[in-house]
Amino acid sequence: MDGYLVITIVVILAALLAAGGLFFMYRPKARNLPPVDTPLVGGGAEEEEGGGTTTATLPPPAEELVRPPELEVPPPSAGRMVRLRARLARSQSTLGRGLLELLSRDRLDDEAWDEIEETLITADVGVGPTRAMVEELRTRVKVLGSRTPAEARGLLREQLLAQINPELDRTLHTSAPGDRPAVLLVVGVNGTGKTTTTGKLARSLIGDGKTVVLGAADTFRAAAADQLQTWGDRVGATVVRGPEAGDPASVAFDAVARGIADKVDVVIVDTAGRLHTKTGLMDELGKVKRVIEKRAQVDEVLLVLDATTGQNGMRQAQVFAEVVNITGIALTKLDGTAKGGIVISVQRELGVPVKLVGLGEGPDDLAPFDPEVFVDALLGE
């Protein structure tokens, strides 16, 4: 019995060993595949169907990344002075509020009238217009007797407006008869904001739906042409420029010729304002104007004047007025001065209306001048 048992165990063990040997001989082999997340050649690029090129996530060619700058769409010029009236705060507190306070006093003795006169003179209203205003105010106050603050304000409003003269034609001549462009010549001393004003004006005209060519005839200051180019590029105005220290008249001529060829609405020519001698200035500006007039009439000569320069600026303005026939004034930096009265004196001195006012450094801070909005801003509404 024991012999049979031993034989049975031996047979079973032998069968088990044979089965184990067969399993190890025929077990399936592990396949040599990369892990699922092993990156492919090309830093994560996917293999394209039917080909080995890796393109999907490679950066596109450099030229595709360079997009032309988007043109800005400037706002139209209408209503700008209303939007910017708070910028006259400094003139409002000294000129407007100062006068209102004095004029609202119960008793107006000579001393008070002297103070009124002084306030007007200090605000650059000018001697002639100040005398005229004080005289008229004295008569009206005598007739009126005691005044409520509203009446005092009404009197001042009336007198300031009379001196500024709302009847003057302040239209900028930007529409020429026939199919030629209107030509605007911008003149003034360097540093008054001439180039800035030319750029702002181009924006404003484009905002009003016009097409513009700019002529960088200030060849005296190299940076002026670059500055104008930047203004033009932002809003899509073509800028015609010449070689540094080249002939300004030749640039002006080319700009007008370009404007005619491109059939644009307006050509604005920025000139250099070298004031070393009156004869030199006269020669230069006279030549620019004469050369332009070979192609088109000059419709507007805009004098740029810095409101903060007071009497000095006024003297410079007079020299320009003697040299060219100024048709309008652009008064810049009116936001940075308490001397808003310069609007009155410059018109009186030059006999030309203020057509545009600069009320800040922003690109859209140039406004068509509106006498009523100006006076109301001075007196506070």
Ligand SMILES: Nc1nc2c(ncn2[C@@H]2O[C@H](COP(=O)(O)OP(=O)(O)OP(=O)(O)O)[C@@H](O)[C@H]2O)c(=O)[nH]1
């Ligand atoms: N606050 C204020 N700044 C202004 C105004 N107009 C121009 N400016 C600034 O005055 C600074 C000096 O301008 P300018 O030195 O006259 O330079 P420009 O405009 O190139 O003038 P040109 O030298 O004549 O070409 C610039 O930073 C302008 O932004 C304005 O109405 N208000």
